[in-house]
């Protein structure tokens with residue numbers, strides 16, 4: 298194991314998940330294992346907590362529309378549906394992913410009662426097709442170049458009526474090795490280990506998020522950056538007084 302891995306700069310190495318020629322059965326088992334990984338390491342907690350506070354503060358004349366971009370297996374949206382059922386809210390839930398096979402897999406993993414509208418689409422085609430109150434994404438931004446991340450932030454700012462939040466990994470040597478060890482120990486699909494470590498190496502540090510936010514033309518006052526267990530949540534609500542506080 299190369300303990301001396303160099304994470305000074307974002308790495309530009311493709312992930313297996315970004316390939317277009319993946320066998321659908323194998324893709325399904327990787328997405329299922331990624332959902333297990335998310336669950337075991339509280340991967341959805343920062344976004345669920347942010348959304349919970351944002352939604353409680355939001356006007357609700359009509360059911361809110363929440364869009365998850367790069368939704369993968371759809372596990373975050375199903376968790377949002379469970380939360381909404383338990384808390385007496387009704388939402389329109391939309392999942393978007395670039396890969397049509399992933400979208401088919403997410404549909405098959407979701408019961409009709411969850412009422413999730415899954416669509417195969419590139420995030421950069423969001424506007425003006427999608428009407429959203431909140432846009433969220435998990436483990437998506439490290440797939441994008443620096444310029445694309447700034448563009449994505451600008452896009453969400455244009456499209457999301459009430460706010461948006463992204464959650465992604467922190468580029469950290471400790472996390473890099475932890476993902477390698479824990480995914481092997483949990484016997485997750487080898488691609489989780491491979492992509493997990495590349496994901497860490499492609500992820501941003503806090504100062505880099507600050508730069509992307511500035512490049513997107515957003516004021517640092519309006520966008521919060523929160524750290525939770527080697528992840529950053531970057532969140533923006535339209536009204537500063539509604540900004541939720543997530544403890545570090």
Ligand SMILES: C[S@@+](CC[C@H](N)C(=O)[O-])C[C@H]1O[C@@H](n2cnc3c(N)ncnc32)[C@H](O)[C@@H]1O
Pocket residue numbers: 314331332335366367368369370371373393394395396399418419420421434435436437440
């Ligand atoms: C690492 S997976 C994360 C899946 C899920 N959000 C999660 O937290 O487990 C990243 C997903 O983003 C999707 N993706 C990458 N680039 C995209 C783009 N430009 N537009 C939409 N989806 C994209 C990929 O197809 C993949 O399913």
